[in-house]
Amino acid sequence: MDIDLDSIKIFKRNTDAIFTNRGFYYQYLSVLKKWVTNFVNDNDTPIYTEVENDIKEIGENYIFTQLKCYSSEFSLNSKEIKSSIFDFFITYIKYRQDNIFPLFSFVTNSGIKKNEKLLGKWLSREVFNDNKELELLKKKNREILRSESNKIRQSKLNLQNLSVERRLEINGNYQAICSIFENDLLIEDFCRSVRWEFGEQTTEEAIDKIKSEILTLLKDKAFNGRSTQIIFRLLLSEINRCSQETEEYKRCVTNSDLQKLLELADVDIKNRIDFKFIHLIGVEIEELKDRVKNIETVQEKQCSEIKKLKPRNLENTDLTLIPYINNVENIIGWDTEIEGIFNILNQKNLTAIHNFRGVGKTTFIKKFLAKYRNEYNNLVWLNIEKSLHSAFVLNDVLISNLDIYLDKELTIEQQFNAILSEMDKYGNNNLLILDIQKNAENIVDLNKIVSLRNWKKIILSRNRYKSYNPQPLPYLQFEDAKKLFQLHCSQENIDDNIFREFLEYIDYNNLIIELVAKTIENSFDLTLEFIFGSLKKQNLNNESLKIDIEISEEDSKTIRIFDFLLQKFTIEGLENNEKYFLEYLSLLPSSNIIIEDLILICGKDYVESNKIYFVNVINSLERKGFIQYENGRNSIRVHKILQDAILYSIRDKNSAFFNSFHYIAWLTGRLSDGYNSPKESFRYLKYAESILNSIKEQYRESVYQPLLLLENEYLHLSSFFFIRENTTDLWKDLITRSENYLGREDVCLAAMYNNLALSLKHEKSIDEIISYLNKAVKIYYKNSGSYKDGDLLMFVTVLNNLAQAYLFQNDFDNTIKAFSKVAALRKKHYFYSDAQIGVGYTILSEIYKKTKNFDKSESLIKEAIKYHNLIPLEKRNDFLLSSYYNKLSEYSLMKNNLQDALTYQQKCVEILESEEIQNAHISYMYQFLIDLCKVCNDFDSVKIYEDKLKSVEQ
Known part of the structure; x- marks a missing residue:
């Protein structure tokens, strides 16, 4: 390998261990075990201590061992692990330069943290059988190496009076070593060279074990029957002496060294033992503890034998403390x-x-x-x-x-x-x-x-x-729940309607009933209405609710309702995938979460794989009692209070709600799928509404943009199914927030301006409508080089809407201009297979209508219908088709053809009904149809359609 060692020398840390902590005893015992094992097996591999890591062995392979005697467990995020990996790597590339392929061992008494999967697979070598996991391992090692080298760079740059040249040199070396980290084959080979050994033992257990193994080895015939304790002390003293040598080559023990020691007379051996060192590491104390322990073991066994002679006479006995109740x-x-x-x-x-x-x-x-x-x-x-x-x-x-x-x-x-x-x-x-x-x-x-x-x-x-x-365990009935509340709260006047709504919100949870009742009782002026309002607003941690209360299960300890809820309704202990999924579920409605919906939200391409994933994680959470099945296992429910507790805990974390980022984006996609057929996406509206309500504005930072996009699709889609008085205000509020976050020229705003314009009434706000549509057009032109999926269709839609708005004002010049822009856009992008082409026919039809040429108007609408039926099913927008039939009905009425007018309008309404539209638009269509039926003296139909109109407006 051609590696510039000068560029990495500043990153070489002093890895010679220092004689300062409890771990050195474990280290010296490890050296001693290797030394004695080599001697017994006639393996003359030299063993270096305190050289380029704790132990260095030069035999058939160069083996470097790092020893850690810790009480805590390790993960790839542990600073000790990251430090060792970096030091291993620096040593690795140093020897690779000389065509030597060293091996590295990280040995510890401790274990791997429970949630650390990748390190466990590195330990078992499974990671090298899975390309995906191997890539993750290499990526993690690069991150560690960059981070550790950057720490060294920063520490050197922070030195006082550092010259500009030295700074440039340090930064240059940092860039050089970072380029080495990008060598994929090098990183993989390094990963394969590292071995891990976790003892899963306490410090004491590990030291006892290795010491016992050494003493067993010292009984081998190779030691000529010499006292194991004396030889043990001698060899430890020799390792300690070697470790303190200044020159590196002298920090080495070999078989010949051990053989010379064994040839010493007993008196010379005792003189070679460093009793001060032996005392310092506590060898005598450990031996004394062992003797005491052996004595205690004998005593315990004797007591056990005595106890076995006693008769068994347990009858009607509480064998543990039982939490009986007095009242x-x-x-x-x-x-x-x-x-x-x-x-x-x-x-x-x-x-x-x-x-x-x-x-x-x-x-x-x-x-x-x-x-x-x-x-x-x-x-x-x-x-x-x-x-x-x-x-x-x-x-x-x-x-x-x-x-x-x-x-x-x-x-x-x-x-x-x-x-x-x-x-x-x-x-x-x-x-x-x-x-x-x-x-x-x-x-x-x-x-x-x-x-x-x-x-x-x-x-x-x-x-x-x-x-x-x-x-x-069944929930309490309403009257019993009320008695429980009144048992802990003396407030006399409780509104049954509010209390019932409160119970339904908390799923009749007895603990919450008790907590709320006692909080009110211990307060000065709190009411059920106020606390219930705080629950719904996710404001249970406000200052006025920090009332100290006592509950029986806490042994009369003082608690506060918010803190207690977080403690009781925790998801700690779950697997990470379960936590992330439950965090996502906490954003959704608490009941009737349809499993098929959860699978489909992620997209049709992933249905098969997600079936398995979602079913497994749902089954696991159901077994653990965090969710319950409903409706013959077709849907699930999550306790509302558990959802709230999860939301409270997420809000306090960095990057709050980021784990649900992809779910929010996928859900936005499912709502936008309803552009041509709103009813296909209606099933997802309740999830979008719940997410938007669950993540309050002040906690949206890490998911702000996807939430803006979700809200846009939610407001657009919901307009087909709900009649709202404040729709325009909702759009304006969304646009204000989007402008502040995305900037005024972001392409997402164009669709929002269009939707805001559609929410306004032509008769009262036509100038405002045109203004918003022109804003959308400007944004699309400014982003013309970066259209994403759907942007081009939305641009055409905006231009068609603008043309119709100008037409409403009888502004034919601007109508034609907008219409021409659509034609130019279609030609430029060869875009001729969408539902908006039919809208173009309706615009031309309206122009002819203005000139009283109803025959031409009618023929153009029929062309729109004809074209509509040629569009692939997935691109058809039947909402537009219904509008075509409404136009035909209007034209027929103008030509005094009542029967055709009635037939076309019935077709219009049938299409809207098939799409399950429930908004102000269908109300207008019903009313027009009712008027036609009255003119045609069809009063039976009048009654039918009036009933349908009432059901929409309720």
Whole structure:
């Protein structure tokens, strides 16, 4: 390789380890193990310590080892990992220059962080079997190398009194090394040269393990039966002495060095041992601890044997602390359901009660125990906060009551199994309650518990465990929910309508009812209306709601409603893909989220792959209790309070809502697909409306542009289905925000100006309409070199609308000018297959109408219809087709041909009905048809169309 080493020398850091921390003991033990192993195996590879990383071995390969003895786990974002990768790379290119292919090892006692996938695949070498993941690995390494080299560059540039020449040299070297990072084959070869070794052990466990392995090796015949402890101390002292040598070549240990040491007499060996160093690293203390530990182990085993002689006499005992309640009358509702659970336990010995967090599962079982505790013999209640293993093994009360000994040498899983085995020896008709507080537990461990023969089991969880006789905990009825509210709030006058709306918003969540009631009770002047308004406005964290309250499940600790909600309704612990998807769902309506819609939103090209992805992630979230299926599993719902809590937490993050960027863009695309057939996109309107309402203006920074585009498509599409009094104001507000963010010449604004113009009435605002359309035309001309998909069609549409606006003013000159611009645009781009060609016929038709040539007008409209039927189905706009028939109806009426006028207008309305249009336009069309029916004395049809008109205007 032709690499300019001078250009990278400033990036060579001093990687010689320093004798300053606990990790050096682990390092020296690692050197000692390699040294002793080589000696036993007659491998004479020299081992260097504190040279170009912690350990350097020169044999068949050059091997450089970096050792880290840490308590924390690692990821590719850990500074220690990034630093080691950079130092490895600098060493790597230094030796590659001499055609040497070094290998690098990163060895640690610790493990890999749970969510770190790429490092795990690098460890297992799986990453090299997948081109896509290999590209990700190379990209990540480039990022690390650039970042680390830039840190060094900055530190050197920050030195005082640095000359201009030196600055230029440093920056030049930085550019040079960055160019090396772009060598794809070099980076890949480097990645293949790095090996990872994670011990998954604590510091103490790792040191104990490697020391034990060394002492075992020292018993080999090669050491002639010399005292293992003496030789151990001698060799450690020798490694320490070598490590302090100034000259690099002297920091080396070999087999011949070890053999010379073994040839020393005992007295000389003792003189070579550095007892001050041995004392410093705590070898004697560790040995003393081992002796004490051995004594304790013997004592514990003796105690265990004694305990086994005691008779078992557990009867009618609470084996754990049970959260009984004193005032059972304060627990409202569920009387029938409690009896039902008792019957299920008698029949099947097992049930899993599930629902969203806060509905009252724990309270429900407290009421159950108040009634049925004496029906069972021994009782165990365990809250599962982290894992089933720790809940059992760390429950001192349970262990004491079972009177069992847990061997601490066993793994926590083995201790867990021992407890279950002991529990199953006690009596019959026992009751075990597992209150699972967080995410799904290991099903294997749950199955072990379920298999206990002498215990009936109740599992409380958000998860719906299909194999455990799942029973959904029902929501309280309205009257019971009101009683619960009044139990905690003495406010006398509660408007039932507001309270019902509040309950529906919070999905009858008992916890929220209690929190809101207590917040009002503890405040000076708060009301349900105010708090409900804050909920809907995502303003629950405002100052006036920071009222201290107490709730029973928090052991009377003071809490505040907002902080408590974020704590209770958290999504921590989920996989990243689950988190991102749930964050997206939090933007959508809380119920009736149709799964097919979610799949289609991402585009038809991805339907097949997304079917699998969405179904898997939805099933996973449903199992974990974060969502529920509805409507025969065709749709899902998310608890509204969970959605709100997720939104609150996202708002506090950097780049808030950016994870949903692509979903917002895809949804915008699905709305724009409705340009020709609005009803095809109607299904997506509710999602767009929810997203726009969920992401408040002050939190839109990272997704501002896609939200502007989404709002444009939403307002345009919704105009076909909703009658709004303030449509024009909504368009003006959107345009103001778009101008401020995008600038006044962004092409997106052109479509908005057009849509704003269409929202105005010709009779009252024709000049304003023309002004907005001209603004749109100017923008399209200024962006003529960068049209994207749909821009050209939209430009033609704007020009046609402008021509019709001028025609309304009888301004024929400007009408013809606009019409000519359309012709020029079509010729320039050879654009002749869109639905707007029919609109061109209608413009010409209107011109002839102005001259009273109704026959020519009619023939041109019929040409428009003829052309429309020649357009490919996917490009047809039947809304325009309906307008053609309306024009024919008007022309027929002018020619006093009432029957044709009626027939054409009926066709117009039929098309609008088939498109499911529900707006002011169809109201006008219905009214025109009603008037025609009256003139034709068809009063039966009058009644039919008047009823339809009323349904639209309601």
